[in-house]
Amino acid sequence: MTYALASAVAPRRYPPGDLAIWIFILAELSVFAAFFAAYAFGRLGQVELFNAYQQTLDRRSALINTLALITGSYFVVRATAAIREDDSRGCFDWLLAALGMGTLFVVLKSAEYAHHLGEGIHLGTNRFYMFYLSLTFFHFMHVLMGMVILAAVALKARRGGYSAAEHTGVETGGAYWHMVDLVWLILFPLVYVMR
Amino acid sequence: MKATTAQTCWVRPCTRIWLLLMALSYVTYLVGVSAIEGLWAALLVLGFAVLKGQLIGDFYMGLRWVRGPWRWVIVLWLVIPGALITTAFLLAARGSG
Numbered sequence: 001m002t003y004a005l006a007s008a009v010a011p012r013r014y015p016p017g018d019l020a021i022w023i024f025i026l027a028e029l030s031v032f033a034a035f036f037a038a039y040a041f042g043r044l045g046q047v048e049l050f051n052a053y054q055q056t057l058d059r060r061s062a063l064i065n066t067l068a069l070i071t072g073s074y075f076v077v078r079a080t081a082a083i084r085e086d087d088s089r090g091c092f093d094w095l096l097a098a099l100g101m102g103t104l105f106v107v108l109k110s111a112e113y114a115h116h117l118g119e120g121i122h123l124g125t126n127r128f129y130m131f132y133l134s135l136t137f138f139h140f141m142h143v144l145m146g147m148v149i150l151a152a153v154a155l156k157a158r159r160g161g162y163s164a165a166e167h168t169g170v171e172t173g174g175a176y177w178h179m180v181d182l183v184w185l186i187l188f189p190l191v192y193v194m195r
Numbered sequence: 196m197k198a199t200t201a202q203t204c205w206v207r208p209c210t211r212i213w214l215l216l217m218a219l220s221y222v223t224y225l226v227g228v229s230a231i232e233g234l235w236a237a238l239l240v241l242g243f244a245v246l247k248g249q250l251i252g253d254f255y256m257g258l259r260w261v262r263g264p265w266r267w268v269i270v271l272w273l274v275i276p277g278a279l280i281t282t283a284f285l286l287a288a289r290g291s292g
Contacts, residue, residue: 015265016257026268033276040283047287063224067217074213077255081209171257178256182269185247188220190280193227194237 016080017172025179028142032183035138036190039131046127051195053128061112062192065105066184069143072101073181076150076174079157086164088157095154095170098177102147109140132191139183146180149173212254219243234288241280248273 015022043050075098082090116133123130153173156162162170206214223240252269253259 011262013263015261029272036276037279040280044287059227066220070216073255077209182248182251186244189223189240189244193240195232
């Protein structure tokens with residue numbers, strides 16, 4: 001069975017959501033870009049150490065976290081599509097599902113941190129772990145922040161606070177969540193895979 | 196100007212993008228756990244990451260339909276760190292080669 005899908009393709013001058021969140025996203029992305037460059041150039045002097053300690057990371061957990069964030073982003077897209085069709089209940093349900101993916105990420109990453117702490121690993125262990133812990137924890141804090149934003153948007157959607165005509169809040173919260181996903185898409189190969 | 200287009204398809208475009216993102220992530224993981232290593236493997240997964248980022252920016256963040264400077268925000272963010280990471284890995288390969 002096929003179905004017809006109408007997608008909005010009207011060219012626009014500004015991205016979806018509140019422009020202020022995009023200024024914030026720009027600032028956040030700039031910080032992460034500096035972090036990524038610092039990791040890559042910081043690795044230069046100790047390539048063998050970085051390659052060796054990278055093997056100690058849990059790649060399967062990182063893959064599941066990647067899939068969780070991508071799926072969470074997909075659910076946010078569906079939530080936005082739902083509210084554009086004036087479906088507040090659908091919007092709430094999709095946002096709840098996205099929050100579920102965020103929770104999965106937080107649980108798995110916390111388990112990874114607990115494992116490392118249990119082995120006595122900390123920021124001062126070596127340069128690789130200094131970068132790994134600081135980069136991933138900085139991102140982890142953004143995931144938590146994104147979940148708070150999504151929860152606030154979901155609650156408002158549940159109360160019928162958004163409509164097809166006015167849903168800037170959903171697009172704004174969604175833009176932040178996609179930024180969190182976007183950063184992880186570079187972080188995952190850089191820290192866990194590239195050697 | 197026409198504001199909307201009607202498409203008839205089996206799967207929503209965002210679902211197709213999601214499936215592609217999942218597949219590229221799994222291939223990245225496979226490269227990570229395999230014996231494949233070295234500069235070209237690193238640059239391959241970095242290329243996948245840049246492609247995935249572009250898909251997120253274009254289709255999930257909605258920048259594909261934006262005209263003007265905002266259209267290029269994510270592109271620039273992917274290209275600049277991507278170029279720096281590539282440079283660092285090239286230097287590392289040259290140093291160890």
